[in-house]
Structures are given as C-alpha cells and as structure tokens.
Amino acid sequence: MQLTKQINDEILTSIKQDFKQKELNLKxxxxxxxxDAEFSKNSIEMDIARVRAQMWDGQGIFKNSLRYRLYELDLxxxxxxxxxxxxxxxxxxxxxxxxxxxxxxxRVDSILKKITQDKYKGFVTxxxxxxxxxxxxx
Numbered sequence: 588m589q590l591t592k593q594i595n596d597e598i599l600t601s602i603k604q605d606f607k608q609k610e611l612n613l614k615x616x617x618x619x620x621x622x623d624a625e626f627s628k629n630s631i632e633m634d635i636a637r638v639r640a641q642m643w644d645g646q647g648i649f650k651n652s653l654r655y656r657l658y659e660l661d662l663x664x665x666x667x668x669x670x671x672x673x674x675x676x677x678x679x680x681x682x683x684x685x686x687x688x689x690x691x692x693x694r695v696d697s698i699l700k701k702i703t704q705d706k707y708k709g710f711v712t713x714x715x716x717x718x719x720x721x722x723x724x725x
Contacts, residue, residue, distance in 0.1 A: 626666075632662060636655040636656070637655070639655040640652040640655035640659070644680070650684050653691060656677050657694055660677065661701070674714065678713055678714060681695075681717045681718065686721050687721050688722075688723055692718055692722045695714065699711050699715060
C-alpha cells in the first residue's frame with residue numbers, strides 16, 4: 588500500500604512538473620506571437636503612412652505629407668530600424684515645404700530628439716537647419 592502511494596505521488600509530482608513546463612512554454616509562445624503581431628501591426632501602419640505621404644506628394648501638398656513621414660519615422664525609431672533613407676526623404680520633403688508653423692516645428696524637433704545614434708547626427712543637423720530656416724514666426 589505504501590509503495591502504491593509513493594508511486595502515485597511520484598507520478599503526480601511528475602505530471603505537475605510537466606504541466607508547469609508546458610505552461611511556461613505556452614506563455615513564451617504567447618509572448619512571441621504578441622511580439623510578432625505588434626511588429627506586423629507597426630509594419631502595416633508604416634506602409635499606410637508611406638502611402639499617405641506619397642499621395643500628398645503626388646498632389647504637391649508636401650506640408651500634409653510631413654505628418655505621415657514623421658509618424659513613420661517615429662515607428663522606425665521605436666523598432667531600431669535603419670533611418671538613413673527616411674531621413675533623406677524627410678530632408679527632401681522639408682525642402683519642398685515653403686514654411687512650417689510652431690506645431691510642425693515642434694513635431695519635427697521631438698522626433699529628432701529621439702534619434703541618438705551618432706551615424707545620423709549629420710542628418711539631424713541638416714534637418715534642424717532646414718526647419719529653422721522654414722519656421723514661420725507669427
């Protein structure tokens with residue numbers, strides 16, 4: 588009888604450990620799926636922002652495309668993605684804008700403050716010079 592109880596206890600302990608391990612594996616899998624879903628969501632949002640910016644560019648309304656470029660750039664910064672192409676694109680966009688107001692200036696400036704990598708300092712400096720030049724004071 589004692590042997591049967593001991594065997595049952597060992598089996599029960601083994602099953603509990605197995606369930607705990609499966610629970611941990613499941614939590615890891617759920618976390619991975621959530622991460623992948625967030626990445627996909629951000630990718631879709633970036634694609635939409637890019638398309639909207641290009642639509643405004645196509646109409647020659649570069650000021651409207653600025654908002655979508657900044658949104659896209661913000662998502663890229665959060666993902667630690669390469670920024671060179673997007674910073675060059677932003678420079679081109681800003682060069683086509685005649686002037687920006689305080690709100691737009693602050694939006695660009697706040698995005699630039701998020702860029703901390705040394706390899707982008709030249710782009711940041713160029714963009715800061717452009718926005719200072721086109722900033723319209725009332």
